[in-house]
Amino acid sequence: MTAIAMPRGAAARAREMGSALRRSAPSTHVALAFLTIVLVLAVVVPVLPGIDPYGQDLGASMRAPFSDGAHLLGTDQLGRDVLSRLALATRMSLLIAVGAVAVSAVIGLLVGLVAGYRGGRLDAFLMAVGDVQLAIPVVLLLIVMVAALGSSPMLLIVLLGLTNWVAYGRVVRAMVMSLREREFVTAAVSAGASATWVVRHHLLRNVLPQVMILSAFQIGVVITIESSLSFIGLGIQPPTPSLGLMINEGQRHLQTDPSLTILPALAVFLLIAGTQFLSQGLERTRAR
Amino acid sequence: MVTSINIGHLQIGSDVTRFITSRIVRTVLTVFAVLSLAFVLARLAGDPVRLMLPQEATQADVDAMRATLGLDRPLWEQYATFLAAAARGDLGDSIRQGAPAVDLVIERLPATLELAVVSFAIGLALAIAIAVAGELSRSQRVRNAMLWIATTRQAIPPYLFGILMILVFSVWLGVLPAMGRTSYASYVLPVLTIATFEVALYLRLLNQEFAQSREQDFVRTALAKGASRARVVIRHQLPNALLPLITVAGINLGVLVGGLVVLETVFNWPGLGRLIVQGVEQRDYPIVQAGVVVIAVVFVLINLIVDMLYAVLDPRVRIAR
Numbered sequence: 105m106t107a108i109a110m111p112r113g114a115a116a117r118a119r120e121m122g123s124a125l126r127r128s129a130p131s132t133h134v135a136l137a138f139l140t141i142v143l144v145l146a147v148v149v150p151v152l153p154g155i156d157p158y159g160q161d162l163g164a165s166m167r168a169p170f171s172d173g174a175h176l177l178g179t180d181q182l183g184r185d186v187l188s189r190l191a192l193a194t195r196m197s198l199l200i201a202v203g204a205v206a207v208s209a210v211i212g213l214l215v216g217l218v219a220g221y222r223g224g225r226l227d228a229f230l231m232a233v234g235d236v237q238l239a240i241p242v243v244l245l246l247i248v249m250v251a252a253l254g255s256s257p258m259l260l261i262v263l264l265g266l267t268n269w270v271a272y273g274r275v276v277r278a279m280v281m282s283l284r285e286r287e288f289v290t291a292a293v294s295a296g297a298s299a300t301w302v303v304r305h306h307l308l309r310n311v312l313p314q315v316m317i318l319s320a321f322q323i324g325v326v327i328t329i330e331s332s333l334s335f336i337g338l339g340i341q342p343p344t345p346s347l348g349l350m351i352n353e354g355q356r357h358l359q360t361d362p363s364l365t366i367l368p369a370l371a372v373f374l375l376i377a378g379t380q381f382l383s384q385g386l387e388r389t390r391a392r
Numbered sequence: 393m394v395t396s397i398n399i400g401h402l403q404i405g406s407d408v409t410r411f412i413t414s415r416i417v418r419t420v421l422t423v424f425a426v427l428s429l430a431f432v433l434a435r436l437a438g439d440p441v442r443l444m445l446p447q448e449a450t451q452a453d454v455d456a457m458r459a460t461l462g463l464d465r466p467l468w469e470q471y472a473t474f475l476a477a478a479a480r481g482d483l484g485d486s487i488r489q490g491a492p493a494v495d496l497v498i499e500r501l502p503a504t505l506e507l508a509v510v511s512f513a514i515g516l517a518l519a520i521a522i523a524v525a526g527e528l529s530r531s532q533r534v535r536n537a538m539l540w541i542a543t544t545r546q547a548i549p550p551y552l553f554g555i556l557m558i559l560v561f562s563v564w565l566g567v568l569p570a571m572g573r574t575s576y577a578s579y580v581l582p583v584l585t586i587a588t589f590e591v592a593l594y595l596r597l598l599n600q601e602f603a604q605s606r607e608q609d610f611v612r613t614a615l616a617k618g619a620s621r622a623r624v625v626i627r628h629q630l631p632n633a634l635l636p637l638i639t640v641a642g643i644n645l646g647v648l649v650g651g652l653v654v655l656e657t658v659f660n661w662p663g664l665g666r667l668i669v670q671g672v673e674q675r676d677y678p679i680v681q682a683g684v685v686v687i688a689v690v691f692v693l694i695n696l697i698v699d700m701l702y703a704v705l706d707p708r709v710r711i712a713r
Contacts, residue, residue, distance in 0.1 A: 131543075232418070232421075235418060236418065236421055236422045236425050238643070238646070239418070239419075239422040239646075239691075239692050239695060240422065240425070240426055240646070240688050240691075240692075241645075241646035241647070241649045241650045241653075241687070241688070241691060242646065242647075242650060243649075243650025243651070243653060243654065244649070244650060244653065244684045244687055244688060245429075245684075247653070247668060247672070247680065247684060248429070248430060248433055248680060248681060248684045249433060251433075251437070251671075251672050251677060251680045252433035252434065252436050252437035252677065253433070253436060253437070324547065328549045329650070331549060331552075332549055332550075332551055332650070332651075332654045335551050335654060335657070336654055336657055336669045336672065337669075337672065337673060338672060351551075351552065351555065355555055355558075355658070358555070358558065358559055358563055359563055362559055362563070365555060365559065366559075369548075369552050369555070369556065372548075372549065372552060373547055373548055373552075376546075376547040376548070376549070377543070377544060377547035380543060380546065380547055381543065384543065
């Protein structure tokens with residue numbers, strides 16, 4: 105029985121996903137195409153045999169892409185394999201972005217829930233803190249922080265997370281404030297539900313989809329900031345490859361070998377465009 | 393969005409005064425927060441004395457230096473001294489150049505402000521022109537195409553777009569200079585980089601605003617009275633879209649400033665951003681600190697002015713808050 109039911113279930117699920125995909129907005133399709141390329145680069149390529157981002161070979165430096173079977177995308181000024189470095193840098197950017205977005209989503213969610221549900225002075229205080237934080241350009245804030253504290257990947261995740269929570273806080277607060285007045289919440293409250301129960305069963309469930317859409321968008325924002333910091337030498341430190349640093353090094357060889365700049369630039373673009381189109385597509389599908 | 397701060401217990405005069413007072417309070421708080429953060433980070437950054445003294449300095453030299461800098465005092469006293477000095481416009485001396493950090497920073501400020509103002513104005517004008525053209529085209533397909541291009545542009549960070557511009561216009565075509573601030577031509581690429589980024593940011597908003605007002609009575613009335621499409625868009629729909637535009641422009645100014653700071657490195661622009669990045673490279677923390685504090689203060693003051701403009705332009709602010 106189960107042997108027959110299982111594939112049928114899987115086929116039905118696949119059909120369901122297929123029709124969901126057909127119904128989704130065109131920006132979702134573009135997003136999925138871009139993100140697939142990025143994910144292959146970040147997840148599959150690093151485990152392939154012969155991937156070595158650190159090995160230098162000065163005799164084989166500055167090889168053009170597709171000119172050498174051993175180095176598909178060519179080599180950089182130190183003869184390191186560009187494909188390997190690109191894959192590891194993309195993976196690092198993605199990890200940092202996802203980590204930072206998770207940190208800021210959790211902070212923003214907590215602040216937004218408390219501020220929106222409690223209201224009053226606590227709300228005024230939390231929102232004022234958010235206003236002050238927004239009044240300082242994030243990149244500047246990060247430049248002084250990283251210049252003083254250093255830039256290990258873990259620290260970057262924490263700092264990027266701490267400086268990007270306000271968008272979540274505001275969105276969640278606004279949603280909670282309007283949900284608070286709806287019948288299903290007032291009914292639960294009058295039936296004696298505790299604040300935590302209301303938050304867990306009614307508020308979170310309604311707020312999370314919007315938080316997801318915002319998170320997709322924020323991944324692009326964080327990658328923009330992180331790669332900018334790496335570009336000016338304030339992100340991931342060499343020899344660990346990072347997209348911003350690869351672009352910085354590539355810029356010096358713009359005349360002779362633009363591919364050293366264009367390839368990491370393409371990875372940055374696919375990452376940011378993929379997540380932003382995804383966020384837009386989800387938003388549109390939700391609005392329908 | 394910006395108008396949501398609530399300092400409700402400050403009942404001074406009319407609502408406009410109260411609104412402006414709350415903004416001034418916030419501005420002062422923000423500057424205070426920036427300074428405090430700079431102080432805390434400077435302490436966490438490690439001992440500056442070792443960086444300032446030559447390698448062969450003895451412990452006695454170090455202690456003497458610490459005493460001159462006041463680093464042997466209790467932390468709260470150092471904090472008070474720091475704030476008092478900052479109020480006088482003194483944020484310490486550059487470790488590498490010896491000169492007061494604030495002076496070095498102020499010297500670089502005009503180049504940055506100039507680039508910011510010119511790009512901002514051109515970007516805003518371009519965004520409005522393109523949005524109006526899209527509205528006049530009366531074609532959803534044209535508007536959608538514009539939005540796709542805008543989103544694509546937005547997915548390229550300013551520093552990266554700058555490099556690609558150099559690649560195309562300086563390296564391949566050889567028509568525009570890539571570096572420095574020597575002629576009018578050297579403004580083209582950095583200005584274009586920031587301006588197109590802005591167009592991408594504002595086009596979506598203007599499109600939404602136009603789409604909303606398109607169906608409204610004042611538009612239909614104007615059309616029924618025989619006004620031309622161009623007149624309706626420019627005289628009726630556009631003014632209504634300007635207020636949200638100011639709000640969003642105010643919020644995005646921070647993104648713009650951040651992009652500019654990094655972009656200066658790409659074009660070797662002799663501005664504040666380049667100075668800060670050099671400060672980072674040379675481990676000259678006072679320069680980094682002074683640069684960031686000065687930009688933050690200028691930025692916060694500009695925001696204050698935008699808010700005041702808002703209070704004057706939008707009657708709803710006067711009534712609602």
